[in-house]
Amino acid sequence: MVGRKLAAALLVLAGSYAGLAPASAATPGWHLVFSDRFTTLRSAHWTANWLGSPGQITEPPNSYELAAIDPGRASFTKSGLGLSARAVPWTASDGTSFPYRSGAITGYQKQGYLPPLMAVARLWVQCSSQQQIADWPSFWLVGDPYNWPQGGEIDIMEGLGGVAAWHAHFVDANGVEGPGGVAPGNWCGWHTFRVVWNSDGRLGWQYDKTWVGHVTGYTATTPEFPVIMYSMAPQGTGLSGCPPACGGPVSTNTRLRAAWIRIYHWQ
Secondary structure, three states: OOOHHHHHHHHHHHHHOHHHOOOOOOOOOEEEEEEEOOOOOOOOOOEOOOOOOOOOOEOOOOOOOOEEEOHHHEEEEOOEEEEEOEOOOEEOOOOOEEOEEEOEEEOOOOOOEOOOEEEEEEEEEOEOOOOOEOOEEEEEEEOOOOOOOOOOEEEEEEEEOOEEEEEEEOEOOOOOEOOEEEOOOOOOEEEEEEEEEOOOOOEEEEEOOEEEEEEOOOOOOOOEEEEEEEEOOOEOOOHHHOOOOOEOOOOOOOEEEEEEEEEEEEO
């Protein structure tokens, strides 16, 4: 259950950012519809790979990625979720080889949410000694992964080229894919990452207490499922290099940690 202090904070949030708060209910407010502290793999809600059967090692979402998605790289403890990377090669049935393995959890075919929605997670992001985000950690929502980007994708936080970024992937009325941007600041260590998805297509991203991005006209209408993933890709130096240079400093023995995830619906 949501504690009183957090519930009060969410009400303040809704009031302070009324531009993203629908006002259709008689007594409107954010209502918790899903939460997880990741002390164990809840198989009714998550699969620890990318679009595969439980326990299966799978290829990653993109062909240019360097790491297969291995359920063995996802750990669940009293401290939460850990997704780690290791230099352990794996070859897919089609002969594609990956020099690394990393971890992910997805709600594919087990969860699906429509706006008005708020998704928030407490994540620990690992960085290099130069304060660059290592590899390609991410927290996102995605609709139909086999009809992308028309099915929609909301990247709440991803480390791209060593920095924290947000994106909305969709096709707008002019046939142009949606935008994104970089969140200024140091996002190494523990932080809270949030997106608000409004029914009229407005999106807002908040990192800790700072609003870092806004988008209007998000047209995706497919129910979207959450993903927390630790990917690896060639190292980039800016958003324009992705793909294929999407990662930060390539590193093994690194991880992305999640203390919790919470999803709210406005009623």
